[in-house]
Amino acid sequence: MSGQLQLDALRILHGGQTIVALDLVVSPGEVVTIMGPSGSGKSTALSAVLGTLSPAFRMQGRVLLNQRDVTTLPPHLRKVGLLFQDDVLFPHLSVGGNLAFAIPPSVKGRARRQEMIDAALESAGLPGFAGRDPATLSGGQRARVALMRTLLARPCALLLDEPFSRLDAALRVQIRGFVLDRIRAERLPTILVTHDIEDARAAGGRVVTPLGAPVSLE
């Protein structure tokens, strides 16, 4: 499934001003961090990769996934997974329902799909949670369900939009470790957007600004 994510001379302009200029190849299992203060265009870069860029922005360049040009594809056909700042679990579905929503329709058979849900919950340390109401879970549990949901959709690349910033310090280290381990295990090319230097250090990959300048973590 995994391959490489390439931003080929990606530029995003807003009102004549360049706010994103990235030329990157992210290899399988690598986590590239985009760092910058809020409002600097970090999340805008992610929307361009995801395909949800607002028409107010102008975009140049290409987004390639495993050498496949996805620049003009609608978001649901890109196979790019996303984790938000909040978990954004679907409140009307159970935990199992949330996971089932993500499993591609090509996976047939109720038993088979249920197996995948159970396995995902098991590996996230949440066995038997399928029937639970997401609103009754703790913040850490919700974050883990959100990651498992994203992975079950079998993305070819992953985008992380400050996914740890709402978690308290102790939980943050734990969830960050969990997410990064899974990314490496699944060998997903990943872009992490954050303003926290600790996130960038833990990611262990290159760190750049939205305009492509390298950032030193010293």
Place this chain on the structure above:
Amino acid sequence: MARGAASLLRQAPRLTIALLCLPVAAGLAGTIVPALSDGAQGLRAAMDWPGFPGALWLSVKSGVLATVLSLCITLGLIAGLYGTRSFARVQHLLAPLLSVPHAAAALGLAFLIAPSGWLVRLVSPGLTGWTQPPDILILNDPAGWALILGLVAKEIPFLFLLSLAALPQTDAPRRLAVAFSFGAGRLAAFAVAILPGLYRQIRLPVYAVLAYSATSVEVAMILGPSLPPPLSVQIVIWMNDPGLTQRDTAAGGALIQLAAVLGLILLWRLGEVLSRLALCRWAEAGARGLLAQAIVQPVVVASGVLLAGLLVAGLGGLAVWSVAGLWQFPDALPQSWSLAVWQRTGDALLTSVAETIRVALMATAAALMLTLACLEAESRFSLTVGPRALWLLYLPLVVPQVAFLPGLQGLALRSGAEGHWLAVAAAHLVFVLPYLFLSLAPAYRAWDGRIAVAGAALGATPARVFWRLRLPMLLRPILTAIAVGMAVSIGQYLPTLLVGGGRVQTLTTEAVALSSGGNRRLIGAYAFLQMALPALFFWLALLLPALAFRNRRGLAVAA
């Protein structure tokens, strides 16, 4: 296939606007042409009718007074009670009254204030000494006061709940706090800090109230004077003339009615400008309004609560009459109770209920589909909605029914659709759609867009996001909007009467038809069902989401 569906969806707003505006335009054309043909004979015949000046004056008077009073009382209630504990209580009193059809409310009031009604009975013979109903004209008084009372009582809940929906956008708590800190009284603080922003948002509903109050047919038939009746009622009398010779006269009357309403709206607009100037002067003079506070506010709040109480008591009276056995004047309660009316007319009642629901379901289903398609197109294609679209939405509510429905009836007659329940449902759609849209749009637009992004990132098509995520999450507002649509359709009188050609008999047309007769038990039964049916749908709109989401804390009603 998917592309075809998407381009169809993109056309939904246009289709909807056409479905709203074309019937109004066609109806108006169908009114104007016969009114002005043959040297404007229809127009002249209407103006030559001896009752014309009185009828027109009644229409203007009831329109202006009912609108001024209901607006003042509504604003007074909000100014006086906003942020207090009584506010929630008033809200809970008024909200259910919104769903009561005008005809049922009017019948309830009629039973209450008639010389032999509950109010007189309560004080007789103890205070009055009356052992016979007094021979005074309270109901159907020639000056139209009973009519105005009925209109005001019914329009307050409408304006109040629309204002309530608009209040969050006025930044009310902080603005009030600033005004209070200058030492302003509640009334002055509200008038200066909140009113301008609030009024801008409820202006169109106020015009709708003005147009409705000046041209209401069923309320005027039940509570209004008869010699002459208001112009709107006379137009319907001409319409229903068995010889069909008065149709042009009716068209002429309808044209005058339209001109009168447009004139009233222009006049109202002028009044808005003048009030604004006066308000600015008043604010710049540093008024604190403490005197107004002391005198006006208690009166306004009391009259608002009193009117709502009258409406509730009247509706209760309908229910009591429907199960009354022997009930002589001046007894406050029946001597015996009986289900005779319900048993004797059970079949007829059921037939009316079935017809009412059939028409209402059809109109509401169509309105819901169009509304969802519009809102989904708006969000999927990032369409922006201008103020002009809002005007078009309000068009069928601001153009008087009695001005364009006669023309529409003519079209229905010629096309052979008249008298078919689907034609009636189509006519109801024109009125159901705006209310349903206004009810659903805020919740639809406020839905968390990140859910859609999350769904798309998981590989879900826009259609799957719509059906599996957006619709289920919006179950509660959608069911409420359905209930609103049902209530609007159930309450329609004139479109049912005219497009149905008297052959589509709903609870409302039956109740109004019975109202001129004296069978209070029968009227009570029809009117009771007329108010119970919308209430049932609102109850379902509360119950079903509570059941569906009983294990979903994230979708619980915020307390």
